Amino acid sequence: MMRAWRMPVALVACGAVVAGGSAAGGNPALAAAEAVVFAALAWLTSPLLFPRPVGAAEAQRRSAADGRPVVYWRPGCAYCLRLRLRLGRGGRRLHWVDIWRDPQGAAAVRAANDGDETVPTVVVAGRAYTNPDPRWVREQVAAGR
Structure with missing residues (x-):
């Protein structure tokens, strides 16, 4: 069952890193947009949609x-x-x-x-x-x- 969650968890982690970098760089709007995109991708690849x-x-x-x-x-x-x-x-x-x-x-x-x-x-x-x-x-x- 855990392998079903590998991709969504990886996407959330990558999104956190990318959004964190944008936020640290002084662009909170871009950080929020990146976080939303990665969260949506994580949801689409998760078992939750089915x-x-x-x-x-x-x-x-x-x-x-x-x-x-x-x-x-x-x-x-x-x-x-x-x-x-x-x-x-x-x-x-x-x-x-x-x-x-x-x-x-x-x-x-x-x-x-x-x-x-x-x-x-x-x-x-x-x-x-x-x-x-x-x-x-x-x-x-x-x-x-």
Whole structure:
């Protein structure tokens, strides 16, 4: 779980150093702007942006019951972030599995991607799609699949 927070913590630390340098140089407005930019980047790369993850077994059980897709992802993945942001509020309706927290989820992704942990991998009706177009995923959610 700690590796999910490495990038956000590093960004906050770098932001503090950069903003501290600007503040020490007599430019508090620039320091504040730099601090905000680094904090935003830290938030975007953190697990906080994503819905609370569930285990792979639980996600598969829920998906079988309600027909909603399962999304396998990991913190810090730019493609996962793109999918999450483009899904908007509808993204909360999907079942999200963090492969860094769930070894069974990581194994499911490797099985679907010839041994690679390529994310996001979206499973719809038992079929895996690697890095699908967010518009297509939205359509699957709207269709109740």
